[in-house]
Amino acid sequence: MHVSELQQLLRDFSAEREWQRFNTPRNLALALVGEVGEVAELLQWLTDAEAAQIATASGDDAERLRQRAGEEVSDVLAYLLLLADSLGVDVERAFTDKLAANAEKYPVHLARGSAAKYTDL
Amino acid sequence: MHVSELQQLLRDFSAEREWQRFNTPRNLALALVGEVGEVAELLQWLTDAEAAQIATASGDDAERLRQRAGEEVSDVLAYLLLLADSLGVDVERAFTDKLAANAEKYPVHLARGSAAKYTDL
Amino acid sequence: MHVSELQQLLRDFSAEREWQRFNTPRNLALALVGEVGEVAELLQWLTDAEAAQIATASGDDAERLRQRAGEEVSDVLAYLLLLADSLGVDVERAFTDKLAANAEKYPVHLARGSAAKYTDL
Amino acid sequence: MHVSELQQLLRDFSAEREWQRFNTPRNLALALVGEVGEVAELLQWLTDAEAAQIATASGDDAERLRQRAGEEVSDVLAYLLLLADSLGVDVERAFTDKLAANAEKYPVHLARGSAAKYTDL
Numbered sequence: 001m002h003v004s005e006l007q008q009l010l011r012d013f014s015a016e017r018e019w020q021r022f023n024t025p026r027n028l029a030l031a032l033v034g035e036v037g038e039v040a041e042l043l044q045w046l047t048d049a050e051a052a053q054i055a056t057a058s059g060d061d062a063e064r065l066r067q068r069a070g071e072e073v074s075d076v077l078a079y080l081l082l083l084a085d086s087l088g089v090d091v092e093r094a095f096t097d098k099l100a101a102n103a104e105k106y107p108v109h110l111a112r113g114s115a116a117k118y119t120d121l
Numbered sequence: 122m123h124v125s126e127l128q129q130l131l132r133d134f135s136a137e138r139e140w141q142r143f144n145t146p147r148n149l150a151l152a153l154v155g156e157v158g159e160v161a162e163l164l165q166w167l168t169d170a171e172a173a174q175i176a177t178a179s180g181d182d183a184e185r186l187r188q189r190a191g192e193e194v195s196d197v198l199a200y201l202l203l204l205a206d207s208l209g210v211d212v213e214r215a216f217t218d219k220l221a222a223n224a225e226k227y228p229v230h231l232a233r234g235s236a237a238k239y240t241d242l
Numbered sequence: 243m244h245v246s247e248l249q250q251l252l253r254d255f256s257a258e259r260e261w262q263r264f265n266t267p268r269n270l271a272l273a274l275v276g277e278v279g280e281v282a283e284l285l286q287w288l289t290d291a292e293a294a295q296i297a298t299a300s301g302d303d304a305e306r307l308r309q310r311a312g313e314e315v316s317d318v319l320a321y322l323l324l325l326a327d328s329l330g331v332d333v334e335r336a337f338t339d340k341l342a343a344n345a346e347k348y349p350v351h352l353a354r355g356s357a358a359k360y361t362d363l
Numbered sequence: 364m365h366v367s368e369l370q371q372l373l374r375d376f377s378a379e380r381e382w383q384r385f386n387t388p389r390n391l392a393l394a395l396v397g398e399v400g401e402v403a404e405l406l407q408w409l410t411d412a413e414a415a416q417i418a419t420a421s422g423d424d425a426e427r428l429r430q431r432a433g434e435e436v437s438d439v440l441a442y443l444l445l446l447a448d449s450l451g452v453d454v455e456r457a458f459t460d461k462l463a464a465n466a467e468k469y470p471v472h473l474a475r476g477s478a479a480k481y482t483d484l
Contacts, residue, residue: 001213002123009220017227018234022287025172026389029164030286032197033396036157037279039204043150044272045264048411051146055209069208070215076153076201077216080194083160087190088176092122094191095198099130106138113139143408147268151407154275158400165393166385169290243455244365251462259469260476267414271406274439278399281446285392293388297451311450312457318395318443319458322436325402329432330418334364336433337440341372348380355381 003091007081014082028083035075042069124212128202135203149204156196163190245333249323256324270325277317284311366454370444377445391446398438405432 014020042065043051054065084091135141163186164172175186205212256262284307285293296307326333377383405428406414417428447454 001217003127006124006213006216009217013220013224016229017232019232024169025175026164026167026169026393027286029160029393030282030389033157033161033282034279034286036154037276037282039150040154040272040275040279043147044269044276046147048145048147052207054146055207066209070205070210070212071219073201073205073208073210073212074216074219077198077212078219080197080201084191084194086173086176087194088187089191089194091194091198092127095127095195096122096130098192098195098199099134101192103134108137111138111140147272148407151268151271151403154403155400155407158397158403161393161396161400165390165397243459245369248366248455248458251459255462255466258471259474261474266411267417268406268409268411271402275399275403278396281392282396285389288389290387290389294449296388297449308451312447312452313461315443315447315450315452315454316458316461319440319454320461322439322443326433326436328415328418329436330429331433331436333433333436333440334369337369337437338364338372340434340437340441341376345376350379353380353382 003081006077007085007091010078010082011085023082023086025083025086028079028086032076032079032083035072035079039069039072039076042072124202127198128206128212131199131203132206144203144207146204146207149200149207153197153200153204156193156200160190160193160197163193245323248319249327249333252320252324253327265324265328267325267328270321270328274318274321274325277314277321281311281314281318284314366444369440370448370454373441373445374448386445386449388446388449391442391449395439395442395446398435398442402432402435402439405435 014023054062054069081091084094135144175183175190202212205215256265296304296311323333326336377386417425417432444454447457
């Protein structure tokens with residue numbers, strides 16, 4: 001699906017419930033923080049090794065964790081797209097512009113394999 | 122653009138720089154928090170009324186603020202999509218599943234215009 | 243109570259439960275984010291005017307909100323102090339040093355009443 | 364120093380600069396998020412092992428990292444204490460109440476050494 005389709009689904013969802021007036025930039029920024037907090041809670045007591053296995057592990061526990069991760073990521077994405085809307089941001093254009101700027105900022109031949117660049121990201 | 126295209130751009134960007142090993146769930150969750158912090162900084166001293174005008178105001182200041190908002194939203198989106206990848210989450214599927222679950226949780230005829238539902242969101 | 247007493251209470255609490263090995267910098271940073279997310283949720287759908295009344299309003303609803311705010315602030319503080327411990331940070335010293343640095347950065351005669359300084363905070 | 368002394372220093376700092384009107388609950392919650400974002404950035408690309416060494420490592424790099432960690436922790440603490448003020452929260456009382464509640468929720472003989480309890484924390 002296009003990003004713009006996801007946004008339209010969210011707009012329709014809000015409009016049907018007459019929730020648009022709650023969708024202000026500061027409300028949505030705080031709501032975004034709430035959902036990012038739930039992503040953090042999911043990972044807070046796992047070791048790096050345990051967290052790395054979530055993507056591929058089999059079994060009920062892993063499946064449940066992946067499921068919950070999907071829900072939290074979706075909540076963050078929903079509030080992020082609504083926030084972009086509330087700020088008049090064209091997400092696709094902003095995204096590709098930013099990626100182009102980063103490509104210039106971190107040239108392949110200088111950035112390769114180095115975490116150093118990250119300090120300025 | 123499809124969400125999956127954005128994800129592919131990010132994967133290519135990381136692969137070219139050999140940064141994949143940095144893209145672990147906990148690294149990306151912390152990076153996501155860093156970028157959400159920048160979104161928050163953008164809005165922290167604005168009144169609700171001032172923030173509401175960002176989307177539509179004209180003039181250099183408004184244009185600059187919208188531009189910066191676009192950059193921060195893009196950074197959050199980039200880390201969110203990389204995080205989803207690192208967790209084995211299919212973003213489109215998780216998103217539409219979650220929206221369907223929310224539609225059931227907040228039926229239109231009950232939720233209309235009420236902020237009450239938000240307390241359980 | 244002294245900040246150091248609060249820290250000692252937290253250390254004892256962890257030690258009694260043999261939880262010290264969970265108290266690593268990155269675990270605690272993520273846990274801190276989780277609790278900050280709960281603070282944000284508390285305020286996300288309130289208007290600025292409604293939020294400003296929490297401190298002084300009377301009645302059961304206001305009392306309940308203030309109670310919950312106290313719990314969330316405490317959770318953030320607990321993880322922040324444990325995080326400081328895990329990073330070898332002397333909180334009181336760091337705090338007074340930072341305040342002195344800010345006093346120099348924002349001289350009273352220049353900063354008075356202006357939100358402009360905030361952009362560089 | 365007492366927590367209340369830290370709070371008084373912050374109140375004086377704000378009053379001298381006539382910044383009190385900026386210290387609203389939602390402004391301070393967003394500012395808190397901004398500073399937590401900087402804590403996260405400090406730790407985002409470190410391994411758990413690298414982060415664990417910050418507290419005790421010697422050398423200029425370690426010293427610099429510890430110094431910066433102290434600054435970020437201080438910024439988070441400052442906004443947290445101002446936020447508590449803006450919400451009418453008595454920090455010391457809320458903190459000791461919450462710790463007592465947690466002591467009941469996680470009895471020593473059940474919680475010892477187990478990360479399981481964390482899922483409900």
